Amino acid sequence: MLLRSVPRALSGLLLCLAVLLTGCASTDTNPSTGTTSTDTPTGTRDSTGTRASSDTPAPTGAGTPTATLSWAGGMSTVAESRLPAEARRTLVLIDRGGPFPYAKDGTVFGNFERLLPLHERGYYHEYTVPTPGERDRGARRLVTGLHDEVYYTDDHYESFRAVLR
Template sequence: MLLRFVPRVLLCLLVLLAGCASTDSDPPSGMATVTVAELPVEARRTLELIDDGGPFPYAKDGSVFGNFEGLLPDHGRGYYREYTVPTPGSRDRGARRLVTGQGGEVYYTDDHYDSFRAVLR
């Protein structure tokens, strides 16, 4: 009985691992991309802060991004977080943001969510 059970458990584990290997970090089909090196220096600094877990200079950094524009892949509320990319000379937060997903994906917008580019890391 136990010997018949073990192969089934191993098969289930392999299926689960295969599912984990495919991540959402690949850019959606047709979406423009940008490499980290091509990002503005301020965006690279913000990405470093995200990787380090902060501290962030703006109170809204790390807040939920709702994807109301529908330009990013559809996920449940709370999947995406947004971070300000400072704009030199701007008197407010400006229009530049990095948006991260729970699957490790990162998106950059420099026009306040009118368009996004997937960041290739």
Template sequence: MRRVVGSLLGLLAALALMVSGCSLVLTEGPGGSGSGQDPAATAPAATAPAESGDAESGGVDPESGLPWIEVEELPQEAHETLELIDHGGPFPYDKDGSTFGNFEGYLPEEPRGHYREYTVESPGLDHRGPLRIVTGGEDTGQGVAYYWTSDHYESFERIRR
């Protein structure tokens, strides 16, 4: 009988530890204490204004929570990419216009296929580089949202157009 009671107590203790561990993960997220990760390192970079974001551009987009960036603040190569997007191409890379999955979760949550990515040429590089413009939505009267990332999806700014 003692062996059964001891086993039951051991199972209850293990269950209590599992439940409390799950509640920590649910309340603190994957970067919570005990995960071995610094919570600041897993926080969305989009919550902090990017270099040319919040203060210089004039606020935060209420829809996305991202800092605004003016078209004039973008590099000339981004202007060229915006022009290609406006005219439907032709685009220099096969991946241009492909679905952007938003796996990082920095952009507003939308169904798969909502976002498209476009390469912005990075002078001096012989590959696509880190610069991208991501669009969201279709030009159906509600407008298209344009997003800028200069660090390959680590942070975003909403392009004011």
């Protein structure tokens, strides 16, 4: 009888540990400054989630290694010109502020996977990159930050690459 309950108890303990480690905290802490994410200033977005015209444009050297280090945090990168054609077309729509083909385009991306740099909720917005042959939204997305950062995923948030523009 005892041998049967040990695996169940161990499974329950592991489940509790997993929940604890995934971060049940309501605020994020910025590891570089020690401040909570609510202390971090942000840019503005209009009601559709696109950049407001008052935001500062990206510097012309945004594709340089120093610009990459400042916001990509050492993650993998991809040049905009190396993105699939559908992703480049989606970037054009993002830059124009739409219109977008999917109702969920421009909605807040929660970064629950914590693969992108940590910021307060509302900092990131996601956009669908159509996949030829898919009947639904597919797995490809572009995620933008309030300061002109762009990230690309082709595996539905399992991994990201910073887009160098």
